[in-house]
Amino acid sequence: MSQTEQTTMGAEVRISRILVPTDFSPGAEPALRWAATLRQVFGAELILLHVLNLNMAALAGLPSDFLRVPAAGELLQRIRDESVEEMSRLAAKYPGARTLIREGSPRPVILEVAKEVGADLIVMGTHGWTGLTQLLFGSVAEHVVRHSPVPVLTVRQDEAQ
Numbered sequence: 001m002s003q004t005e006q007t008t009m010g011a012e013v014r015i016s017r018i019l020v021p022t023d024f025s026p027g028a029e030p031a032l033r034w035a036a037t038l039r040q041v042f043g044a045e046l047i048l049l050h051v052l053n054l055n056m057a058a059l060a061g062l063p064s065d066f067l068r069v070p071a072a073g074e075l076l077q078r079i080r081d082e083s084v085e086e087m088s089r090l091a092a093k094y095p096g097a098r099t100l101i102r103e104g105s106p107r108p109v110i111l112e113v114a115k116e117v118g119a120d121l122i123v124m125g126t127h128g129w130t131g132l133t134q135l136l137f138g139s140v141a142e143h144v145v146r147h148s149p150v151p152v153l154t155v156r157q158d159e160a161q
Contacts, residue, residue, distance in 0.1 A: 015042040019119035021049045021110045021140075024086045027157030031125035034155050036094055038123065046097040048090055049113055051106040052083055107143040114150060122152045 020035040022028040032048075039046045054076055080101075087099045100117075102109050114122055126141040145152045 015044045015120045017045045017047060017117055017119045017121075018042075019047045019049060019110075019114050019117060019122045021051065021106065021122070021124045021144075022090065023106075023125075024050065024083075024090070025125070025157075027125040029125070030157060031123050031153075031155040032090070032094065034153065035123040038121070038153075044120070046094060047100065047113075047117055047119065048087065048094065048097050049100045049102065049110065050083055050087055051109045052080065052101065052103045053106055054079070054103055055105070106140045107147075110140070110144050111147055114148060119150055121150060122148055124152065124154060126154045126156050 015038065018035050018039055020032055022032065035046060038044065083101055087101055091097055091099050100113060102113060110122070110124075113119075122144060124141050124144065126139065141152075141154050145154065
């Protein structure tokens with residue numbers, strides 16, 4: 001049996017595409033390292049995904065017409081541009097990885113992209129939030145674990161980071 005095939009209860013497990021959602025935070029880096037290792041072991045394609053949630057105006061308590069203000073449009077474009085730059089830096093660290101940037105709410109977008117690219121595994125970091133922060137922001141990782149049709153490996157951020 002090759003490294004790309006392992007038997008679990010009689011069924012072959014093949015991992016050919018690994019989706020790695022990232023928010024570019026320190027908490028995402030351990031997940032990226034795990035995914036890179038799994039990529040080598042299985043000879044899988046690595047797909048890096050960043051989801052821009054541009055609905056932060058609502059979360060920040062800004063009026064809904066904020067996005068119509070010209071300066072807001074410039075700010076949003078700057079956020080988009082910075083995301084492209086961050087993804088380029090990340091792609092340089094993981095040569096050969098495919099990169100995707102999408103806009104929307106991270107929870108459904110991650111699941112949609114996993115289906116779209118035919119991911120066999122999702123590897124993502126978790127911040128380990130608790131208390132009020134968990135209540136206010138929820139856990140994207142927890143949502144993905146609960147709703148993903150494919151296995152999800154969550155990697156907790158090192159407490160020292």
